[in-house]
Amino acid sequence: MTLGKLVFKNLTRRRGRFVFTLLGIIIGMGSFVAFMSLGGSLKSQIERESAALGANLVVTPKGSCAYEQVAILTGEQLPTTITAEEVAAIRSIPGMRAIPYLAERSAIENRPVSVMGILPAETKEIKGWKLSAGSYFPTETTEGAVLGAVLAEQFALAPGSEVRIRGEMIPVLGVLSETGGKDDLTVFLAMPLAQRLYKQKNTVSYVAVRVDRIDEVDLYALKIKEKVSLGVVSDKQMLGSVLSIVGTVNVTLQLIAAVAILAAAFGIVNTMMTATYERKREIGILQAMGAPRSTIFRLFLLESAIYGLLGGIGGAVLGFAASIVAAPYISQNAATSFVKGSQASIDPVMLIGAVLFSTLVAMVSGLYPAWKASKLSPVEAISYE
Amino acid sequence: MSDAIIKTVQLTKEYGRGATLTRALRGVDLEIPRGSFTCIIGPSGHGKSTLMHLIGGLDRPSGGSVIIDGQQISSLSEKGLAALRASKIGFVFQFFNLLQSLTAAENIETALMLAGVPEAKQKPRALELLELVGLSEKADSKPGQLSGGQQQRVAIARALANDPPVLLMDEPTGNLDSAAEAEVMAVLEELNKKGKTVILVTHSSEIAARAGNLVRVRDGQIEAA
Ligand SMILES: Nc1ncnc2c1ncn2[C@@H]1O[C@H](COP(=O)(O)OP(=O)(O)OP(=O)(O)O)[C@@H](O)[C@H]1O
Ligand SMILES: [Mg+2]
Numbered sequence: 001m002t003l004g005k006l007v008f009k010n011l012t013r014r015r016g017r018f019v020f021t022l023l024g025i026i027i028g029m030g031s032f033v034a035f036m037s038l039g040g041s042l043k044s045q046i047e048r049e050s051a052a053l054g055a056n057l058v059v060t061p062k063g064s065c066a067y068e069q070v071a072i073l074t075g076e077q078l079p080t081t082i083t084a085e086e087v088a089a090i091r092s093i094p095g096m097r098a099i100p101y102l103a104e105r106s107a108i109e110n111r112p113v114s115v116m117g118i119l120p121a122e123t124k125e126i127k128g129w130k131l132s133a134g135s136y137f138p139t140e141t142t143e144g145a146v147l148g149a150v151l152a153e154q155f156a157l158a159p160g161s162e163v164r165i166r167g168e169m170i171p172v173l174g175v176l177s178e179t180g181g182k183d184d185l186t187v188f189l190a191m192p193l194a195q196r197l198y199k200q201k202n203t204v205s206y207v208a209v210r211v212d213r214i215d216e217v218d219l220y221a222l223k224i225k226e227k228v229s230l231g232v233v234s235d236k237q238m239l240g241s242v243l244s245i246v247g248t249v250n251v252t253l254q255l256i257a258a259v260a261i262l263a264a265a266f267g268i269v270n271t272m273m274t275a276t277y278e279r280k281r282e283i284g285i286l287q288a289m290g291a292p293r294s295t296i297f298r299l300f301l302l303e304s305a306i307y308g309l310l311g312g313i314g315g316a317v318l319g320f321a322a323s324i325v326a327a328p329y330i331s332q333n334a335a336t337s338f339v340k341g342s343q344a345s346i347d348p349v350m351l352i353g354a355v356l357f358s359t360l361v362a363m364v365s366g367l368y369p370a371w372k373a374s375k376l377s378p379v380e381a382i383s384y385e
Numbered sequence: 386m387s388d389a390i391i392k393t394v395q396l397t398k399e400y401g402r403g404a405t406l407t408r409a410l411r412g413v414d415l416e417i418p419r420g421s422f423t424c425i426i427g428p429s430g431h432g433k434s435t436l437m438h439l440i441g442g443l444d445r446p447s448g449g450s451v452i453i454d455g456q457q458i459s460s461l462s463e464k465g466l467a468a469l470r471a472s473k474i475g476f477v478f479q480f481f482n483l484l485q486s487l488t489a490a491e492n493i494e495t496a497l498m499l500a501g502v503p504e505a506k507q508k509p510r511a512l513e514l515l516e517l518v519g520l521s522e523k524a525d526s527k528p529g530q531l532s533g534g535q536q537q538r539v540a541i542a543r544a545l546a547n548d549p550p551v552l553l554m555d556e557p558t559g560n561l562d563s564a565a566e567a568e569v570m571a572v573l574e575e576l577n578k579k580g581k582t583v584i585l586v587t588h589s590s591e592i593a594a595r596a597g598n599l600v601r602v603r604d605g606q607i608e609a610a
Contacts, residue, residue, distance in 0.1 A: 001498040290472070382443065382478060
């Protein structure tokens with residue numbers, strides 16, 4: 001017999017209670033891990049999108065707020081109010097490159113996809129795109145579509161097939177190499193075709209600006225504002241405000257998970273308190289056999305620690321599984337659509353952290369019951385029937 | 386008899402205070418000879434169990450002193466007292482002596498573990514002890530699968546685990562029929578012959594008649610024989 005074996009025998013003597021207490025911890029830790037891992041991949045995805053935009057400044061419609069900034073990074077539909085004259089004025093400023101985008105949505109096989117109107121040559125250069133199949137827009141006005149890699153695969157589209165957008169069959173010209181970002185899930189059209197399909201007379205959603213001298217980015221923001229009456233944000237501001245929204249969502253989710261963990265912790269307290277009452281006489285017998293208080297304390301503390309250990313492992317597995325399964329399904333919402341197509345990554349540090357955290361929580365929960373058990377006087381315990 | 390394994394001097398024990406004050410022991414002077422078979426008898430509620438708990442170091446006296454194998458227990462810490470119980474005393478109570486989730490052998494192994502016997506040496510010793518009480522074939526039975534008499538014999542085997550010089554038993558046969566009682570008594574007399582000091586509380590005049598040393602407790606005091 002070892003203390004560890006004795007703990008395991010005690011742990012499993014009430015199977016039902018053991019399972020239900022453990023489930024509480026697994027669910028609490030599982031939701032915590034799932035939210036953490038979703039939040040973590042969301043954040044890195046946003047950072048990747050911001051980099052993929054290849055811009056230092058973004059010109060948005062007047063009065064746009066954080067929602068539009070999120071939409072730019074996620075590829076949501078945006079109000080299209082920036083006129084051709086405004087675009088031309090911005091593009092006339094020397095020392096920077098300005099590229100307009102028209103951000104729209106369409107559906108393929110009833111699943112929503114992003115549709116982007118672009119300036120083919122310039123966008124390709126700025127984004128550093130490569131083709132994996134077919135050819136790219138031969139001219140700035142070619143009536144065809146170039147597809148993101150994941151989208152092409154999802155809907156089994158290849159050069160030569162057609163894709164229906166706004167009721168019109170558009171020939172697929174080519175497929176881009178995978179970028180790891182939302183471009184993989186986007187249909188790209190040359191600007192004139194996009195504007196015609198979406199009935200936007202020469203208007204665009206936003207303009208991405210890359211300045212030649214990054215240290216003068218504020219100066220260029222002012223220059224743009226002098227020329228046109230539109231909103232200008234730097235990529236850092238945009239990243240900051242989007243991350244803070246995502247952060248708020250994350251914190252909220254994690255608070256919910258924390259409540260679940262707290263409830264599970266009280267489940268452990270409850271189970272262990274019940275165990276100390278049930279085993280009152282056995283505690284007395286152990287004391288009569290010569291077990292010091294410290295041994296009784298350890299016996300009970302270890303028992304609750306094991307709930308945390310097993311619950312942490314189970315919760316980590318469940319949480320990661322849930323985040324992998326859930327990721328593609330929660331993509332309809334602007335704030336979470338980054339996760340779409342991306343795998344929730346399994347972070348070993350987080351896994352170990354979750355198990356340690358859960359064990360710690362369980363041990364703290366077990367402190368009071370273990371202390372109560374160890375404080376029993378032998379005679380009181382032995383007289384209990 | 387100068388060689389007393391257990392000695393008490395003006396031992397008192399009070400429970401509660403004020404209106405609920407119970408003076409369970411009122412000045413007990415007792416010497417239990419080493420190697421004796423001692424029976425403690427007396428009416429119910431007169432302090433027999435209290436006396437057992439005190440001389441086994443399970444509880445501390447309100448006054449007076451207990452000396453176990455030359456050691457004054459009032460000077461011991463909680464830890465020291467637990468260590469003393471592990472090495473010097475084997476307890477057997479009236480019922481529910483065994484840890485219910487463990488087999489007979491595991492119950493004994495747990496006592497060995499508490500005395501610091503390494504795991505590898507526990508099993509052979511446990512089987513040896515079960516054989517001593519004639520229960521080798523019940524090694525893997527849980528308490529619920531044993532009869533009352535068998536449970537008490539396992540409890541005795543466990544009490545012997547660390548080869549303590551003293552066996553303290555509070556009505557070990559109180560819940561048994563006469564056949565089971567005879568089995569248990571046979572084991573105890575055998576152990577006593579091998580040199581163990583056996584102290585047992587009993588309500589049975591038959592058992593008391595076989596005792597080499599009889600202690601009568603009445604009203605928290607020792608009655609002259
Ligand atoms: N924990 C306690 N708190 C208060 N009073 C107690 C406690 N334990 C025992 N007593 C009282 O002390 C007295 C002696 O009790 P004890 O258990 O020693 O009697 P006993 O001789 O063993 O009786 P029995 O033969 O019925 O087992 C009784 O009056 C009992 O009510
Ligand atoms: Mg009694």
